[in-house]
Amino acid sequence: MAKNEVRERLLMDGPGALSDADLLTLCGAGTLSAVSVRQLAWVSVGELRRLGLAESRAVALAAAFELGRRGAWAPPRRGERCLDPQSVYELMRPLAHAPVEEFHVVLLDVRGRLLRTERVAKGSLTQCPVNPRDVFRTAVREAAHGIVFVHNHPSSDPAPSPDDADLTERLRAAAELVGLLARDHVIVAAGGYYSFVEAGRWRR
Numbered sequence: 001m002a003k004n005e006v007r008e009r010l011l012m013d014g015p016g017a018l019s020d021a022d023l024l025t026l027c028g029a030g031t032l033s034a035v036s037v038r039q040l041a042w043v044s045v046g047e048l049r050r051l052g053l054a055e056s057r058a059v060a061l062a063a064a065f066e067l068g069r070r071g072a073w074a075p076p077r078r079g080e081r082c083l084d085p086q087s088v089y090e091l092m093r094p095l096a097h098a099p100v101e102e103f104h105v106v107l108l109d110v111r112g113r114l115l116r117t118e119r120v121a122k123g124s125l126t127q128c129p130v131n132p133r134d135v136f137r138t139a140v141r142e143a144a145h146g147i148v149f150v151h152n153h154p155s156s157d158p159a160p161s162p163d164d165a166d167l168t169e170r171l172r173a174a175a176e177l178v179g180l181l182a183r184d185h186v187i188v189a190a191g192g193y194y195s196f197v198e199a200g201r202w203r204r
Contacts, residue, residue, distance in 0.1 A: 003030075027064060028057040038190070041065045042097040083112040085195035088148050088186045091117065095152045096188040101128035107139050108146035108183070115144055125154055130167060132174045139180055147175060149185040158187045158194040168196055 021033035048058035103121040120134040168185045175182035187194040196202040
């Protein structure tokens with residue numbers, strides 16, 4: 001469908017009536033219609049350029065996706081409670097689209113309010129070696145009371161591996177030794193999230 005026809009249909013029926021390909025056409029990116037919108041939403045301007053978009057169109061498309069995320073995504077902010085797994089997932093959702101595994105910590109005060117997050121390790125497509133000293137260094141320095149462990153699975157499947165479960169137990173034990181309250185380990189992925197607490201694999 002020609003761009004003018006797509007524009008007329010949007011004016012008549014609204015953007016919800018348009019297909020992904022139609023919307024990309026209006027954004028000047030119709031040549032990318034074979035790529036899923038979910039994938040395009042997270043690619044960089046450089047990657048859009050390599051897919052054949054001119055710089056101005058690549059910049060405009062990246063800006064449009066970021067505006068969409070900001071309108072639909074409302075993660076907890078500093079000082080807001082961030083105790084339940086869904087809140088942690090919303091906070092760390094961009095990590096679900098990272099190309100390699102990363103391990104982050106969410107630091108909380110005594111009331112479960114967000115202090116900050118920090119990446120403590122970055123690995124490969126399938127693994128991310130984690131040193132407990134790196135996990136707790138920032139938490140101790142920031143005088144955090146609680147901590148949530150978070151890492152991603154680039155495979156899109158958030159289900160934990162045996163290594164993930166083993167790491168969780170080791171970090172929980174280490175948290176007790178340094179006087180931190182370990183609250184959960186949340187794995188984020190494009191397919192959703194996995195919480196050790198929600199799965200009943202975490203003793204409160």
